[in-house]
Amino acid sequence: MRNKALSEQVAIVTGGGTGIGRAFAVALAAAGTKVVIASRRAEVVDRTAAELNSVLGAEHVFSYGFDLLDAGQTPALVAWVLDRFGSIDLLINNSGLAIPESVVDITDGGWETVLETNVGGAMRLVRAVYPHMLSQDFGDVVNISSQAGKHGYADVPSYCASKFALLGFAESLRDDIRKRQANVRVFNFCPGLVDVDHVAENDVPRADAIHVSNMAKTLMYALSLDRDVTLEDISLYKK
DSSP, X not given: OOOOOGGGOEEEEETTTSHHHHHHHHHHHHTTOEEEEEESOHHHHHHHHHHHHHHHTSOOEEEEEOOTTOTTHHHHHHHHHHHHHSOOOEEEEOOOOOOOOOGGGOOHHHHHHHHIIIIIHHHHHHHHHHHHXXXXXXXXXXXXXXXXXXXXXXXXXXXXXXXHHHHHXXXXXXXXXXXXXXXXXXXXXXXXXXXXXXXXXXXOOOTTSEETHHHHHHHHHHHHSOTTOOOOEEEEOOO
């Protein structure tokens, strides 16, 4: 199977300005990957890209203002990346949100916003990027689901439904890859609570959460595996 060094790859990380997405961008950029961090908060990804490039002493991180809920922006993002870098090798569907509502108090607006962001946004990105990965016979898709994609919680039913759905969509993508015998992999991360406030290397995470660096370490491990090795749903949580 065709392989490609991380230093030769181009990645898109949604929600890459803060938290888990930023940790992914730090690890990938340190390995030489060109990382496009995309978020609707353009000022946040602009600042993050500038900070990370300053630390690296090189331009490896690129910002892009991007609203997942605007369907027309997905093809524009993909076209921009391909035009600038000529490739998309890694897609990390990290953007997501939760709206706390009980089962009996779910609002149509809350339900639709969560499902459209957490599942619809990922679907549209895969739909736009996957054909390119097939044509170049190389690619990885990483979906950030949750323990809420494996267990239901009464206070966030729409979030749980979206994260279960994301895993189901990923299984459909995997089946398509198998049938095509394509050199594309799909990894699903299912973390418990991740402390996205105490993110410095020496910060101690709060008692019920893992340090965000563990997500980045796991990403880099998964990407380092041989192309013919399957690693499916990855659970990480505080013991």
